[in-house]
Amino acid sequence: MVKQIRKLTIKKAKWKASDGIVYIYATLNNTIITIVDTSGRVVSWSSAGICGFRGARKASPFAAKTAAEYAARQCINKGINRAQVLVKGLGTGRHTSIRGLQDAGLKISLIRDITTTPHNGCRQPKRRRV
Template sequence: MAETAVTGKTASSKKKQRRSVPTGQLHIQATFNNTIVTFADNKGNVLATSSAGACGFRGSKKGTAYASQVAAEKAAEAAKSGYGLSSVDVFVKGVGLGRDAAIRTLGNYDISVNSIKDVTGVPHGGVRPRKARRA
């Protein structure tokens, strides 16, 4: 450690303060292949995240409701213990099986749900049609 010339004491870095975030956001992206669960504060800064793939599920099992439940448990545990999260606004995106299972998991961790909003993208105009077939 480096000693300062004036005092003779060793220089030490300040201990990082643990941030308390009582309310936040929960973003759930549920596709057919995977489910990603992210806890964020109200500004959108990520607090904790997890996915079915990160929890050890592989292949077609990643898209199941149970896999999204396990992912939500892991992320909720990190957000609750690390930041004291107690209530969330839920934003659900996608059409996968894990949409409901991830939200139901929050009850086990005493995290209250203020609102649930579906933010799945909807095409307005759609994709360009195929070219006309030649006769």
């Protein structure tokens, strides 16, 4: 008697959400874009370094726009068409990455700045006496 072996197939879950949240983290050296659905699962992400930019070119606005378009195209293919944008950081790619999301076809419903500001922060180092 020969036993028949069943093939186990794993079905991929389809994205049913049409809304998402875009997190843009713009530092002075790079721009990182993460797109999540409403439950918090990461749908797509990108950065200027992933798009092929190296060194000082990663900090450019063009690199930020390219990274935003790449991440937006991935999430549009998965079914997310509308998103809220939360921007954090002081980098040069803040505004151009939002424009890149719009150029890729993502509809933006909200733009919010979530950059943290210190309320006096850490203690300053003592003054240098020369």
